[in-house]
Amino acid sequence: MELGEWRRVSPLTIAAQGVRMLGSAIIPAGVVLFGAASQREMLGQVSAYAVPILLLIIAANIVPAWLGWYRLRYRIGTSDVRLEQGIISRSARSVPYERIQDVSLEQKLIARLLGLVEVKFETGAGGKEELKLSLVTEAEGERLRETVRALVEGADEGAAAAKPDAAGEAETRTALQPEGRLLFAMGTGRLLTFGLFSFSLVIFAVILGAVQQLEFLLPFDVWDYAERYIQDEGYFEAGKYIGGMDMAARIIGILYLVLTVVVVGMLSGIAKTFVRDWEFRLDRTAKGFRRRRGLLTKTDVVMPVHRVQALVVSTGIIRRRFGWHGLSFISLAQDSGKANHEVAPFAKMYEIAPIAREAGFELPDGAEEWRRPSPNYYFDRTLIAALFVTVIGILVFTAAGTSAGQLEPGMFVIAGAVVAIIVLIVVRGYFLWRYDRHALDPAQVLSRRGWLAPQVKIANRVKLHSVEISQGPLAKWRGYCRLHFGMAGGRFSFDGLALEDARKLRAAVLGSIASVDYAQLPR
Structure with a gap:
């Protein structure tokens, strides 16, 4: 692939867009024709105009698709990726390589049948500034991903693969993206259990x-x-x-x-x-973690190891009783608009631990000193929620009593419901205080939140950017605070910490950050 050369996407894009647009138009047209055909006096007219209407619909979809393909071009330059498109109103967009966090491939159903992929240049800006290139051949998508990644990482331009001929296309694709070592996969039986x-x-x-x-x-x-x-x-x-x-x-x-x-x-x-999650597969390749999945829409994402900022181990109220958990990476890039990349959505802990170690993290082993947040924080939250429900219940009870003029059985139901909700709020606050924890080990910051569906977050202390203590008026009066860790690609915070405890954690984490020469870290 020559750098700086303007190129067009695959001509099969016209067929893909035409089928997509035709599918959205043919349903309303069919409904209209069916509705007209239900009137017997119009049946002859419908038969006479059905074919011209169908041809008109096809032409109205194919022509804009061809113009859109002809007016779209892209260029992989020495410093940026540039895309120009538009039929009447032209737009040009350029994304410098230093802003590109990752390059991923996605195949929706029609594109998959035609052997095409959509290339996404992710900027790590919440999915708002992604540059998408639709659609190119699978081999072209692989070459684009490898070439741009090499340029992003500062690799020599000569390392980018040259464009092969049709006979060598499959071999080049294998050379550019080896299968790697399998870390996790889900077969039909696992998917069925996950679905249940x-x-x-x-x-x-x-x-x-x-x-x-x-x-x-x-x-x-x-x-x-x-x-x-x-x-x-x-x-x-x-x-x-x-x-x-x-x-x-x-x-x-x-x-x-x-x-x-x-x-x-x-x-x-x-x-x-x-x-x-059809054919879910996670591999460890030379480029990082490669995850592929999808039946109708197939995604192929590669996450470089050094861009994994934190881990999230989650479970549900029922699945945790059977030992099932899910593992996600918090990364600089996006995964369908979310910061978390699912790498093992339904797995046992013995399957999750090796993946975490590959990313440079260690799961809790019981040696950590877990600490509870301040009880004042949960007491205040519970009291405020209970008072809010009580006020709403009193207003509803008063309105019902005013309209009825006397006590009705329904009013006792309202009072009982309010009492039951308050009891649930109190029970929830108590168990949250018991189960929520935070800990600090020599290399990581750990947080466990949730009662019915607990979630454990693990962040590397070196990869945290900042530490901030914040207090509102009530928190300042009651002696607790919120400890927020600045982290690229996600949010990580401890709520309701005692102020003295938060200061100790902040000092320890800032000490870890200050001791690292970030110029020596991989980009």
Whole structure:
């Protein structure tokens, strides 16, 4: 690849964009044609105009796609990556190499079928300033990634691979990105188990959202149709029928309903997990950690080891009882708009420990001196939350009593609900105080937060940028504070620390930062 040479993306981009645009247009057109065909007097007219309408839709999508491809070009220069695009209004964007944190590849379904990839030049700015190049061949994407990485890391330009011919394309791709050493993978059985723990009711939200968005295209009113169906089927009489059932039958009916929701939620979670994490694989290569996953959208991300800022080990309320945890890296680059890169989303601790060591971290082994935050912090939070719920409950209770003029059974239900919520708030505050911890070892800062779904964060003391103590009026009066560690790519803080404890931690971490010559660290 010649530096400074202007290039265009793959011509197959026209087909990919055309199919994508055609898919979004053909559904409304089909609905309109179907609605017209439902009227018998219009059936002949629809048959006569169906083919011209279809050809018009295809032309309206292919022409803009071709113009967009023709007017888009990119250049890998000696100091930056430049992209120019636009049909009527031209835009040009340039990203210097010193701002590029990583280069990743992504394949959505259509692009994957055509052998194309989208190249993302990530700047570590919360995903707001990513430069995306859509779409190039897989081999071209690999070459772009390796060339730009070599330039970012200050490597010799001659180390970048020259463009091969078609016969040597596969061999060059293998040479540029070796498979490396496998660290973690998830097969079908692991994905199925992961899906069972990933309960989700997103399918209901998708259906309702689709109905609301496409309702104007339908030749009938969805909600009127549903109401007529319920009336015709006699569902309005279901309430009377249920009222005549005995207690045992009602309980069985409720359990059946709950079981149905649970089954749908599990199936939805399994589907979501398979689509997102299909063929999940994490390798240790010469360039860093390489993670590949995805069924419909395949992503290929490489994270250099020295850019891993911290670890996050998380679990859930149920999965932790079975020993399942997830490991994420906090990196300078982004992972689908998030700072955390999932590298082992569903694994045992014995699988997570080697990955953490490869990144230069050690998991807690029990030798750390874990310390609790100030009890005043949790007492104040619990008291404020309880007072807020109490005030809301009093207002609702008063409004209900004013409208009824006397005590009603529903008012006692409101009072009982308020008391139950306050009890839950108190119990939660107590257990958070018991489970939340922080610790400091010679090389790391550790934080454990959460009661039902605990999360452990581990940051390298050398990679922290700053340490800040902050106090609000209440915290200053009560003697606790917030200790915030400046870290590229994420947030790391201890809440509710005793002021004296926070000062000791700050002094220790600042001592570690000051003792390092950052000019000698890898870039």
